[in-house]
Amino acid sequence: GVRAELAVQQTNNDKLAHMLNVISKLYKEAPTLPHDKWRSYSYNIASGRVRTLDFEVTLGTLHKLAKVRGFGKKVLAQAREFLETGDIALIKEFENDELRLSMRAMTKIWGVGPKFARKMADPNTGYGLRNISDVRNAVENGQLRLNDGQKVGVEFYEDFQEKMTVYEVQRIAKIVKDKAKKFYPDIELEIMGSYRRGKTQCGDVDLLLTHKEYTKTSPMGFLDELVERLRCEGHISHHLTKVETKYYHDIAPSQSQDFHPSIFPHYPNGTMYMGVFNSPDIPGMHRRIDIKFYPYQQKIFAMIYFTGNGFFNRAIRLYATRKRKWKLSDKGLFFNTSGLGKSMKAKTEKEVFDKLGVVWKEATERDG
Ligand code: DCP
Ligand code: MG
Ligand code: MN
Numbered sequence: 001g002v003r004a005e006l007a008v009q010q011t012n013n014d015k016l017a018h019m020l021n022v023i024s025k026l027y028k029e030a031p032t033l034p035h036d037k038w039r040s041y042s043y044n045i046a047s048g049r050v051r052t053l054d055f056e057v058t059l060g061t062l063h064k065l066a067k068v069r070g071f072g073k074k075v076l077a078q079a080r081e082f083l084e085t086g087d088i089a090l091i092k093e094f095e096n097d098e099l100r101l102s103m104r105a106m107t108k109i110w111g112v113g114p115k116f117a118r119k120m121a122d123p124n125t126g127y128g129l130r131n132i133s134d135v136r137n138a139v140e141n142g143q144l145r146l147n148d149g150q151k152v153g154v155e156f157y158e159d160f161q162e163k164m165t166v167y168e169v170q171r172i173a174k175i176v177k178d179k180a181k182k183f184y185p186d187i188e189l190e191i192m193g194s195y196r197r198g199k200t201q202c203g204d205v206d207l208l209l210t211h212k213e214y215t216k217t218s219p220m221g222f223l224d225e226l227v228e229r230l231r232c233e234g235h236i237s238h239h240l241t242k243v244e245t246k247y248y249h250d251i252a253p254s255q256s257q258d259f260h261p262s263i264f265p266h267y268p269n270g271t272m273y274m275g276v277f278n279s280p281d282i283p284g285m286h287r288r289i290d291i292k293f294y295p296y297q298q299k300i301f302a303m304i305y306f307t308g309n310g311f312f313n314r315a316i317r318l319y320a321t322r323k324r325k326w327k328l329s330d331k332g333l334f335f336n337t338s339g340l341g342k343s344m345k346a347k348t349e350k351e352v353f354d355k356l357g358v359v360w361k362e363a364t365e366r367d368g
Contacts, residue, residue, distance in 0.1 A: 013050050013057055016079060019088050020047035023078070026094045030103035031114045045070040048315050059083050102130045109135070110153030110160055110240070110288070120144070132157045152238045152276060159286040163201035168281045172205045172289065175235055175280065180209060180226055187211050192306035198364035204288035205277065208306050215296045220267030223293050227273055237286055240274040270294040270302070298331045300346040305330035312366040320356055328356070
């Protein structure tokens with residue numbers, strides 16, 4: 001019946017979207033040719049488009065797919081290959097490509113982008129490193145120089161590949177929240193990212209801080225002070241973003257329990273932090289943490305962005321631009337494509353979805 005056909009449709013399109021996304025990621029993680037980053041982008045767009053098609057992709061509907069923006073000869077040929085064989089050979093080729101395999105190992109290091117990964121992995125023009133132990137040896141021998149963030153990425157390479165349970169995410173969030181409340185008793189903290197999308201395992205901890213009294217600004221230096229205190233108390237092991245604290249320590253000595261908000265000047269933007277948290281559950285284990293403070297007026301838009309996932313963000317932003325000629329960002333919904341001027345005011349995410357005219361999706365339904 002119709003229901004069964006819909007199920008088939010979902011499966012077929014989902015599989016193709018997934019494979020195109022795999023190809024996109026392979027190009028992104030291991031671009032060996034200058035054009036590869038554009039290929040990655042194209043496959044990404046095509047993957048997103050397949051997810052939003054209102055028809056099932058079959059050999060019989062390929063002509064319809066050919067008319068969809070983003071489906072050039074190459075991607076179309078791959079869609080055909082998938083429909084005829086159930087697979088795309090390019091994926092296998094990638095998986096047997098030594099250089100690309102090495103590059104993928106390099107891009108898994110926090111702070112290493114595709115360009116540096118190429119340099120690390122390429123035996124002809126770079127260092128010919130194949131895996132993390134090659135990297136560690138090269139660093140030890142003084143052959144390879146890394147920046148501070150990359151050094152942390154190498155040190156905790158294994159830890160950062162491990163996901164954590166939602167209980168651990170909650171424990172970490174609570175530690176941060178309790179500390180933040182010492183500065184601002186009315187601060188609001190929400191857990192974003194894969195946690196909010198209802199995943200049972202999370203790659204990192206994504207925290208959004210807001211405060212009702214900071215409607216258009218954020219307290220500059222507050223995030224620095226917060227994370228530096230967490231570091232002094234042994235919760236945070238490393239900062240990955242630059243943290244400036246000296247000035248505020250002088251005003252609010254760490255012994256003092258009654259911090260006053262006015263010590264932080266208002267700053268007309270959001271602030272963000274990336275760091276490493278000592279696992280409260282597993283001794284010796286390190287977790288990635290991202291914390292952002294947004295002005296209250298931007299809260300709902302920041303939530304949409306920070307909840308993700310990346311695919312969903314791309315899709316809904318593209319929709320805002322293409323269908324409405326508006327701009328959706330983490331800071332607002334603007335009624336022109338430049339993102340300038342006044343944003344829509346929103347108290348709930350649903351108001352934003354309604355304004356855009358897109359079907360409401362709970363956070364747990366935003367995986368693609
Ligand atoms: N995000 C985005 N584009 C990026 C990075 C992030 O749109 N380049 C948004 C969408 C993500 C959210 O921020 O869902 C959080 O980013 P994470 O990298 O923490 O990803 P997730 O939390 O979704 O997954 P994980 O469990 O791997 O952390
Ligand atoms: Mg995350
Ligand atoms: Mn994150």
